[in-house]
Amino acid sequence: xxxxxxxxxxxxxxxxxxxxxxxxxxxxxxxxxxxxxxxxxxxxxxxxxxxxxxxxxxxxxxxxxxxxxxxxxxxxxxxxxxxxxxxxxxxxxxxxxxxxxxxxxxxxxxxxxxxxxxxxxxxxxxxxxxxxxxxxxxxxxxxxxxxxxxxxxxxxxxxxxxxxxxxxxxxxxxxxxxxxxxxxxxxxxxxxxxxxxxxxxxxxxxxxxxxxxxxxxxxxxxxxxx
Numbered sequence: 001x002x003x004x005x006x007x008x009x010x011x012x013x014x015x016x017x018x019x020x021x022x023x024x025x026x027x028x029x030x031x032x033x034x035x036x037x038x039x040x041x042x043x044x045x046x047x048x049x050x051x052x053x054x055x056x057x058x059x060x061x062x063x064x065x066x067x068x069x070x071x072x073x074x075x076x077x078x079x080x081x082x083x084x085x086x087x088x089x090x091x092x093x094x095x096x097x098x099x100x101x102x103x104x105x106x107x108x109x110x111x112x113x114x115x116x117x118x119x120x121x122x123x124x125x126x127x128x129x130x131x132x133x134x135x136x137x138x139x140x141x142x143x144x145x146x147x148x149x150x151x152x153x154x155x156x157x158x159x160x161x162x163x164x165x166x167x168x169x170x171x172x173x174x175x176x177x178x179x180x181x182x183x184x185x186x187x188x189x190x191x192x193x194x195x196x197x198x199x200x201x202x203x204x205x206x207x208x209x210x211x212x213x214x215x216x217x218x219x220x221x222x223x224x225x226x
Contacts, residue, residue, distance in 0.1 A: 015159050017097055018152035020090040024083060027076055039077045041067040043091070046084045051131030055085065055138040085139065088132040093153070095125050100160050111168050111221065116213040118164065122191060123209065127198035134196060157188040165220060173221050183219055 030036045045067035049058040060081050064074040078084045099121050126133070140146040162184035169178060190212075199205045 015163075016156070017093055018149060018156055020086050020093070020149055024086060025079065026083060026087075027079065030077065035076075038067070038069050038073060042069055042074060042077055042084065043088060046081075047088055047129065047131040049131070050085070050088075050135035055081070055135035058135070082139065082143075085132065085135050088129065089136055089153075092125070092129040092132060093156075096122070096157070096160070099125065100164075111171055112213065112217050114168075115216050116209060119212045119216070120205075120209045123194060123205070126191065126195035130195060130198045133192075137196065154185075154188060154192065157191065158185045161188050165216075168220050171221075175220060175222055178220060187216060 030039055042063060046058065046063045049063055049066060052058075058081070060074055061071055063081070063084070064071045067074075078087065099118075136146065136150070140150055158181075162180055165178070165180045165184055168174065169180060194208070199208060
């Protein structure tokens with residue numbers, strides 16, 4: 001599921017967010033607030049069921065029932081269970097994109113605090129979609145298209161981190177021999193693996209954030225700047 005880092009993927013710019021919905025024939029998007037609310041309820045129900053049972057054991061009928069929507073109502077918004085999973089993962093990538101966009105030059109003044117903030121917010125977003133991750137990995141085992149999309153997600157995540165790490169390496173005290181591309185690739189895979197096992201205990205979360213922060217910080221900066 002995590003092959004060696006690819007140099008490029010044909011047809012995509014390196015920094016482009018993977019379009020998980022390309023080529024999917026979704027039903028027309030809801031126009032009324034009531035319909036949009038039902039669609040959101042279906043997404044939340046699917047996310048919860050995927051977390052509890054996985055992809056195969058979560059039936060469309062159960063998703064609809066938990067959302068308080070008739071089974072026919074499900075198909076007004078999604079053509080299949082696979083489509084609702086794609087919609088969830090696409091929403092996840094959108095939230096990750098918004099996190100990256102919020103990092104500005106002023107944030108770079110305190111590198112360690114920025115890294116800690118990035119780690120905490122990244123994990124919070126990932127863990128909110130743990131059910132989607134579980135279902136995605138389960139289905140990707142037998143779905144070649146999803147495996148290809150997953151490689152795109154890995155590459156895109158690594159690219160976001162590479163941009164951030166590259167900016168941090170311009171600060172005083174940064175190491176000059178860092179292979180920033182490889183470091184970003186390794187950390188991105190670590191984030192994707194951690195996304196599958198959300199932590200709920202506050203102390204455990206703080207420990208995970210602190211450990212990852214130290215790992216990244218000391219990979220980028222000399223000990224004298226700690």
